[in-house]
Amino acid sequence: VAGMVSTIENLVKTQMQMDNVTKKEFQSSFDCVRTLVERHGWRVVYTGHGVNTLREAAFLGNYFFMYEGLREFLIHNHWLHVQVAVPVAGGL
Numbered sequence: 001v002a003g004m005v006s007t008i009e010n011l012v013k014t015q016m017q018m019d020n021v022t023k024k025e026f027q028s029s030f031d032c033v034r035t036l037v038e039r040h041g042w043r044v045v046y047t048g049h050g051v052n053t054l055r056e057a058a059f060l061g062n063y064f065f066m067y068e069g070l071r072e073f074l075i076h077n078h079w080l081h082v083q084v085a086v087p088v089a090g091g092l
Helices: 001-020 029-042 042-046 049-076 082-088
Strands: none
Touching: 001 029, 001 042, 001 049, 001 082, 049 082
8 A cells, every 4th residue: 555655656756856847837746646647547646656666675675684684683692682672673
């Protein structure tokens, strides 16, 4: 569900940034979405969803792999107590 929202957010952000440099066509984020849907259909809001999902999967997979590894390392080598190791491994 979060990916569905972030895809729309990324599209609107990119369109608004490009619009700010060139035409200044959109009055607001909502106006940007409305205009894009009117011109290209509702599917336009999910342009890039596949790439966005792959990016998020790679990031989250790497983050949790590193988190679990560091947490286990800190706990099992008795460097930090569990209550401290968890937030430290998570990047506090």
